[in-house]
Amino acid sequence: MTDNNSLQAWVSLWRAPGIGCQAFHKLLAHFGDPTAVLNANSSQLEKAGLSRKQSDAITSISLDAAKPDMLWLEKEDHHLITFLDDDYPPLLKQISAAPPLLYVHGNTQLLSDPQIAIVGSRTPTPNGAHNAFEFAKHFANMGLCVTSGLAMGIDGEAHKGALADGGVTIAVTATGLDRVYPAKHRQLAYQIVEQGAMVSENPIGTTPRAQNFPRRNRIISGLSHGSLVVEAAQRSGSLITADYANEQGRMVFAIPGSIHNPLARGCHKLIRQGAKLVETANDVMEDLAGQIDLEILTQDTPKADANAAAETPEIERNDDNSRLLAAMGYEPVSIDQLVIQTGLTPASLSSMLLVMELQGLIASNGRGSYTRLGE
Structure with a gap:
């Protein structure tokens, strides 16, 4: 582990304006470590391939710039891992533009454990949220660490699913680790630190910035053996x-969905481009097993889009209920359509739909549209 004096040099260089991953690694290759970089003059820095602007930024560095990070590091379970440390995650080290520094709050050992990334929409359908939770829960029970981005929607459900039975999860954030974004996930972040880890490449004090969110995604995928996309629009x-x-x-794995669901279109696009179509968790485990030597279980595993009803009490099976379920099919359908198809009155239909929704047999899509969940 790098000592504090050296860490201060690492952080100071990382905070220098205009010094991104590419420039940082170029300097490491040329000088060996950040302390030597900070001791170099402008001529030496430019010989290493930096521009005049970059070299000026480095020669004007004050070590006081690293003070917030060093104070943060003094707190319990706060860690800084440098690219040259033995405990830097090996899978992440293989990617281009690997972060020179990782800020970690929680268990650093998890970063090198087998991981599966689960990502998706911030505004998922009920099916999508359910799938993210159940798949993550299953993967965690199989010994995988579930990695995601702490965002609302699919990310949050994936973290919660992994934690549900005492599993572990890693949240890669786009801010400094002195803050939680979104704020609604503050309690979830506390749970993640207790059972897993929060990770960021961003210095302490970094606020939410639009450009940092796409960049952090390379870390989510870079830490993981594979990435499962649950729901995604075509641009996401x-x-x-x-x-x-x-x-x-x-x-890359993707769960397909209804052709009427705009949040399925991104997954369908990925599948057309070669991502593996996923219907059950074993579809993922089969491909991962060769890489991480996990035993494949033959028991029932979470199924995409059709799992909720299996674990909920059945409603009374009278003719009206059966006719309603048959009329719904497995595509989104409006109340007006159901009135026409079943012959039921709007009042009776609304009452039945409410009962079915409470029992997990159907899900409301909003605006008077419903989707059947079970077989």
């Missing part, structure tokens, strides 16, 4: 994660 951060995974030579 989840597809950026999948693109990074492809570039990094990691596996």
